[in-house]
Amino acid sequence: MTATPLATEAQVVSDGTRVRRSAGRRAVERDKRRSTVLTVIVWITLVYFLVPLLWLLVSTTKDNSDLFTTFGLGLGHSFQFFHNIVQLFQFQDGVFTRWLINTVVYAVVSSVGAAALATMAGYALAKYRFRGSTAVFSIILGSIMVPLTALAIPTYLLFAAANLTDTPWAVILPSLVSPFGVYLMRVYAADAVDESLLEAARIDGAGEFRILFTIATRLMGPGIVTVLLFQLVATWNNYFLPLIMLSTPKLFPVTVGLAQWQATASGGGGAQVLFSTVITGAFVSIIPLVIAFLFLKRYWQSGLSTGGVKG
Template sequence: MTTTTPTAAERRPLEPKGRRSLTRRKSPLLTILAILTLPYFLLPLYWLVVASTKTNRQLFSTFGLWFDDINLWSNLTAVFSAQGGIFWTWIGNTVLYAGVSAVGAAFLATAAGYAFAKYDFPGGTLMFSIVLGAIMVPTTALAIPTYLLFAGVDLTDTRWAVVLPSLVSPFGVYLMRVYAADAVPTELIEAARVDGAGELRIFFTVALRLVAPGFVTVLLFALVATWNNYFLPLIMLSSPDLYPLTVGLAQWQSAAAAGSGGQVLFSSVITGSLVSIVPLIVAFLYLQKYWQSGLATGGVKG
């Protein structure tokens, strides 16, 4: 009677199917492509950091990708003290516009996406088709009609003129419709109805928790879009005290290019641009843990 020695593969204990599916596979080609594209994203940010440490003269007389004399503190002082400290006002306006618009757009998109995914109602398919069609329309094409609409109700040059249009996110509705269709089991909704829960209670206590990763995703998209929005505030607002950072820094840039105060405004514009992206980086780093943890939980589901 002969015996065979089991091989290493045969001696290895069998792993659960779910765990095997999570095994990370390395692709040398994708790694190389990621390394090659990394400078494309990091080089502008690196240049912005370097340029923020230079004076107006050094911006035009020194190598742009390396540090010279570090004047970051003096540049920050000039930014926050220029025109009576109006940069603080611009920051507050931007936080208000982006925060209210992001939360509102994410909530409305989540509610609409959940309704499209889990309810059958007359005209639902047509309405969702209209939402898909709205994604194809550039936002700049709607800026002038939006201005005329708000001018008709005397809302131009107010904060509402920036916040209200930013609450509409057709792409967010589409994203949440797709996400809610799989993330919220229909059986769970029916079980909640059997227990006597109303539709609003089911949405707020059951569905909203399950679609939280998608909610955060839409919130991040809306936050970045509103924070970087330039054209809508430009045509809607005429008072400098209502400007967001994008419009305010553009006004400084125009003044510097025209020669009015150009000795200080070029460095102020660059340093102000660096300051303006810091809150976005902080928001993304804080919110990504909820985003990634939720997506990972959904990835091993079932």
């Protein structure tokens, strides 16, 4: 009768020892998986990306003289952030606000349209078999390798013949074409959308468009958000296309408008006014992109189709 408690106590001690040994082995395995070289590379990459943003943030707090007389990552003699913001939105009758609105319209319309077209094209190439599908996909892959600058002049001549230059459509329509988005959605749709789900929907009498918009798009959600975000950033930062297509300042996006201010400042025409204004404008222009990324990242998930099909 007295052996049972002793045996139980010994078992508990033995179990505790095994648990500690197991935890120790897991800790050693984690330490072995760590790489000092990779850790250093990660920190260098982090510094590489964050230092320019830190410099931009600090520079928005300086006036023109402090920009050239103080350390780039150090504060100036006075805090001029709010003064620079007011000057940015008041300069030239507040044209920066118009540029910002133009950029939002160009980027949102282009990214939504490009994501929709890429989704439909990628889904069709992945799930339908038709004559010439391989050739079409090969052409799309090849077009990814063509630099956009090589298409600038032909695009301009095409839009000039259609009398669409110096209009918002001259920026929006070319941005709707995303060969990389089509490629990405084709690859994503091939894995995310199971054939058995499509066949079950067809047996239930659903049409192809209903299947696409009610089933396939939900399963391809992360891919759609990826294309949307990529195209949003690309259109927001696009400089060369609006530069050659637009000539009216009120139609400029932020990139072209700030570049003109910078050229004016560098050329000596009001340099004592525009350098801090241009830097503040560059800082303000990245805020919507940060907000868009923080909002869309929660939709950036994988495995939405897990459990949708039972083996």
